Amino acid sequence: MRFLRVGPAGSERPVVLDSDGTARDLSPLTIDIDGAFLAEGGVERVRAALAESVLPRTDIAGRRVGAPVARPGKVVCIGLNYVDHAAETDTPPPAEPVVFMKAANTVVGPDDTVLVPRTSEKTDYEIELAVVIGRTARYLDSPEAADDVIAGYAIADDVSERAFQHERGGQWDKGKSCETFNPLGPWLVTPDETGDPQGLAMRLWVNGELRQDGHTKNMIFGVRHIVWYLSQFMVLDPGDVISTGTPAGVAFGANDFPYLRAGDVVEVEIDRLGRQRHVLGQA
Structure with missing residues (x-):
């Protein structure tokens, strides 16, 4: 998986790119990609959510990447x-x-x-x-x-x-x-x-x-x-x-x-x- 954060500095939103390269909004699972997210099994939760196709698409074209x-x-x-x-x-x-x-x-x-x-x-x-x-x-x-x-x-x-x-x-x-x-x-x-x-x-x-x-x-x-x-x-x-x-x-x-x-x-x-x-x- 490829994780990224998009939006203005200090207000980035978490995103994951699925196997097709489609951007998926991670806001239903976490407010950010940080130490707490990683420590609490966030990567595996995202993997499960992708398998269940429950994460919404999001448009990141032209947006700043943090x-x-x-x-x-x-x-x-x-x-x-x-x-x-x-x-x-x-x-x-x-x-x-x-x-x-x-x-x-x-x-x-x-x-x-x-x-x-x-x-x-x-x-x-x-x-x-x-x-x-x-x-x-x-x-x-x-x-x-x-x-x-x-x-x-x-x-x-x-x-x-x-x-x-x-x-x-x-x-x-x-x-x-x-x-x-x-x-x-x-x-x-x-x-x-x-x-x-x-x-x-x-x-x-x-x-x-x-x-x-x-x-x-x-x-x-x-x-x-x-x-x-x-x-x-x-x-x-x-x-x-x-x-x-x-x-x-x-x-x-x-x-x-x-x-x-x-x-x-x-x-x-x-x-x-x-x-x-x-x-x-x-x-």
């Missing part, structure tokens, strides 16, 4: 998780996942405006596979146990300000947590439709130029390992989002790509997870 999960409690990110990205930043591959946090209120819709911070010099892009947690995860016994706690997957653009990240005290969160720095969606896609999370091609364009052309098979630490690993250090709650790293091709890498400026157009695509298109504005 982030597919509302109000995540936290956004946990993994850095340097692709061999080619580590190489382009002249960094040895890490022995364990590099973990940092991104403010939860950075999350915006997939096509919303991304704001360049007022003092920014080096705003950058990062296509990432995002994992949405569906059940509480603490001290998982093995990476395989991660399958039981993953609600689904989405596209994330881990927008970053590299000067803030690396030149202002070396605290990554400052370069990752500026407003609008986490376009998410368009869909939350359940694992049965996503397939193998290590089998997804991913691409990002800036102003029509292909900058990132990667594949999740090249992660240093796979999705299951990441979820298991994080559960040893923190409790993962339903609705939490994990961004799993980016492949090569960022502006910060050794490829002379320019950093983002107001007016640039970023397009992001991952197999089976949809596509984003956001325009850069000035804060």
Whole structure:
């Protein structure tokens, strides 16, 4: 299944796309797609309702799409998780996942405006596979146990300000947590439709130029390992989002790509997870 939220920011309504791609209104079942919905078996209730054909059609054409999960409690990110990205930043591959946090209120819709911070010099892009947690995860016994706690997957653009990240005290969160720095969606896609999370091609364009052309098979630490690993250090709650790293091709890498400026157009695509298109504005 593919879940999405449509409508003005702060007033989105929950929707599911059925097997034919028809949009179905989820308002009879839930007021939103959030941690409570996921924790309380919402996905299975929707699956049953679709089987019984009781959800009304809804027209979403031309409507704004919000982030597919509302109000995540936290956004946990993994850095340097692709061999080619580590190489382009002249960094040895890490022995364990590099973990940092991104403010939860950075999350915006997939096509919303991304704001360049007022003092920014080096705003950058990062296509990432995002994992949405569906059940509480603490001290998982093995990476395989991660399958039981993953609600689904989405596209994330881990927008970053590299000067803030690396030149202002070396605290990554400052370069990752500026407003609008986490376009998410368009869909939350359940694992049965996503397939193998290590089998997804991913691409990002800036102003029509292909900058990132990667594949999740090249992660240093796979999705299951990441979820298991994080559960040893923190409790993962339903609705939490994990961004799993980016492949090569960022502006910060050794490829002379320019950093983002107001007016640039970023397009992001991952197999089976949809596509984003956001325009850069000035804060």
